[in-house]
Amino acid sequence: MINEKIIELKEVWKIYKMDEVDFPALQGANLDVYKGEFLAIVGPSGSGKSTMLNSVGALDVPSKGEILLDNKNIAHMHESDLAQIRGKKIGFVFQSFHLIPSLSTLENVMLPMIFQGISREERIKKATELLKAVGLGDKLNNLPSQLSGGQMQRVAIARALSNDPEVILADEPTGNLDSKTGIEILNLLKNLNKKNGKTLIIVTHDEKISREADRIAYLEDGKVVNVKKKKLIFLP
Amino acid sequence: MINDYFLLAFKSIRHRRLRSWLTILGIVIGVAAIVALISLSLGLQSTIEEQFEAFGADRLLIAARGFQGPGTQSEGITDDDVSILERMPEFKTISYGSARPGEIEFKNEVKFPSVFGGRNGKELLEDTTNIAEGRYIDRGDDNDALIGSRVAEGLFENEIIVRNKIKIGGDDGKEFRVVGILEPVGNQQDDNTIYITLDAYREVFGETNQVDFISAQVKPGVDIIALQEKVKREFERQRGDKNIDVVTPKQILEQIGTILGVVQAVLVGIAAISLIVGGIGITNSMYTTVLERTKEIGIMKSIGARNFDILLIFLIESGLMGLVGGFFGVLLGTGISLAIGEFSTQAGFKLLVDVNPGLMLFGLFFAFIVGMISGSLPARQASKLKPVDALRHE
Incomplete structure (x- = not known):
């Protein structure tokens, strides 16, 4: 099982048109991601890390190339199919949390389930469970503005898990947190990977995070230039 | 969802x-x-x-063509036309009258409310108004007046009460004794009207046989629309013109x-x-x-x-x-x-x-x-x- 590919990037290009000039963020990136692994994507700023993560997460469509998610090419799907993928298969965790300020903690976690048409009772049950699991069982009715950064990121993680996705994508998840809280968040994400078997991809330039990963993909100028195995695991 | x-x-x-x-x-x-x-x-x-509805649906309203309401000049209808109707068996009562603004004097104060002179209209007035004080006027009460609520109270500085005397028609006019006061009907025009008999009206304003409007009540069971056509034809035949409007209240409505x-x-x-x-x-x-x-x-x-x-x-x-x-x-x-x-x-x-x-x-x-x-x-x-x-x- 561990050698099964869940994501494959094949010659992925992303070219942003900025006024007159074309800016290539990805220039033929290739990468395989295996089911259940913890992959860190690192590289200098502007190397295309976030663009790559967004393409994998169906938030952005590449200009050229293929992205296979569970052997299905999502590179040129219709927007409503992409929305389904974002809702069901992917859980996003962002650097700046991205919670909806007018909704309570519980409602924020319930929101992805609304878009999947899950009944209210089930939503409340699941969201409450998830929030308890991330240690926020006592903050169900707080608004995001009443939470600390670490707490907001926990809510975001609970939200990412609400539809039971196979893949968690995190873009600098600890970038806005102090180092102690950052470690707590990292441990939470690692737990999801190790205990729940979620595939975890983190974009970071924090070495404390990347050295915890199973593998590290190095990006430069929109291409994966190197992939290192951190520990000995059963990968080809 | x-x-x-x-x-x-x-x-x-x-x-x-x-x-x-x-x-x-x-x-x-x-x-x-x-x-x-x-x-x-x-x-x-x-x-x-x-x-x-209070006015009754069983009536034909007849006025000279171009008649716009009390006080405007109407030409054409006279007692002769009323006689034409009176000869027709379909009608029960034929009420008719004239109206105009009149010079009214009360305790040395002069105002110009509407004056209405009517004949055979007692029942009609009884049906559409309520008396607040006193009584309605009847045929022959040529020295009596019935007044609207605003004439009694609000028009003149002094309130007019039953048995007060008012003078209609200016210096050469005639004195009338107020015998009744109506309850407000909720319309300025009507509440500001003085009702007298048609004979008294003609005497005061120097008219002989003009009539402004006729409200003719139809006997039960008569087809009012057919009658309307018959009356129109009869007027046309006897008068030789088409200067008279014959309508039902419903049509006006x-x-x-x-x-x-x-x-x-x-x-x-x-x-x-x-x-x-x-x-x-x-x-x-x-x-x-x-x-x-x-x-x-x-x-x-x-x-x-x-x-x-x-x-x-x-x-x-x-x-x-x-x-x-x-x-x-x-x-x-x-x-x-x-x-x-x-x-x-x-x-x-x-x-x-x-x-x-x-x-x-x-x-x-x-x-x-x-x-x-x-x-x-x-x-x-x-x-x-x-x-x-x-x-x-x-």
Whole structure:
């Protein structure tokens, strides 16, 4: 099982048109991601890390190339199919949390389930469970503005898990947190990977995070230039 | 799922409270104007209908062509024409009379209310009015006068009471003894009228045989429309002209209804403009909201919202603002029309304004639709945003 590919990037290009000039963020990136692994994507700023993560997460469509998610090419799907993928298969965790300020903690976690048409009772049950699991069982009715950064990121993680996705994508998840809280968040994400078997991809330039990963993909100028195995695991 | 979207929209409206209320206020004013104007004109209609019903449906009203109401010159009808009717077996009573503004003197004060001289009209007057004090006048009471409530109280500095004397027709006029005072009928014109016999009227104003109008009551079982045609033909044959109008109260009512309909359409059109302005307010506010919440839209898309979901959320949000505006607008509009009805009835112009549930529902529904339509462009824009671009928006 561990050698099964869940994501494959094949010659992925992303070219942003900025006024007159074309800016290539990805220039033929290739990468395989295996089911259940913890992959860190690192590289200098502007190397295309976030663009790559967004393409994998169906938030952005590449200009050229293929992205296979569970052997299905999502590179040129219709927007409503992409929305389904974002809702069901992917859980996003962002650097700046991205919670909806007018909704309570519980409602924020319930929101992805609304878009999947899950009944209210089930939503409340699941969201409450998830929030308890991330240690926020006592903050169900707080608004995001009443939470600390670490707490907001926990809510975001609970939200990412609400539809039971196979893949968690995190873009600098600890970038806005102090180092102690950052470690707590990292441990939470690692737990999801190790205990729940979620595939975890983190974009970071924090070495404390990347050295915890199973593998590290190095990006430069929109291409994966190197992939290192951190520990000995059963990968080809 | 729709329930959840309503909840989301509600929370978002509540989150930017002041701006939401200001936007809603625009709709409140528009809806209130429409509801108030419609229910007032409906009130006017039912008031007029009620007055005509009291008048009786079994009558033919006859006046010289071009006759516009009491006081205007009418040419043509005389006692001879009344005789034509009196020879016809279909009629039960033929009431007729004349009216004009007259110079009235009471305690050295002079005013010009309407003076009505009538014959055979006692029953008709009894049917359409109530006596407050004293009695009605009858044939032969040529020195007596019956006065409307405003003539008694309000027209002159001193109140006129039963047995007071008034002088009609200026210096060479004649004195009349007031024998009765009518209750207000709720119409300035009628409350400001003095009723005397036709003989007395002709004596005072120097007329011989002119008649301004005839109200002829038909015997039971007679086909009033057929009779109307017969009377027209008879007048034409005997007089040799077509200068006389013969109508039923129903026909007059229909004419008034047509005019009221036009007035109503114009008023509602004007009110609709304010509702459109209110709608533009919603559009404007929703565009601002979409701009402000671009990031939220990105977040929702990143967790699985389809374009259609976003469209629906924003449409419901604008529709909800319309609905809330409609709710308060309907309440305000109903309140205003009831207040105007009450005020105007007290001021002497009777106006029956009812709470109209159908109209209220219509106002509510209409406001919701206006809200949805106003929000449709911003909502479309919101739904079309690209997830990454929206997320990057600060």
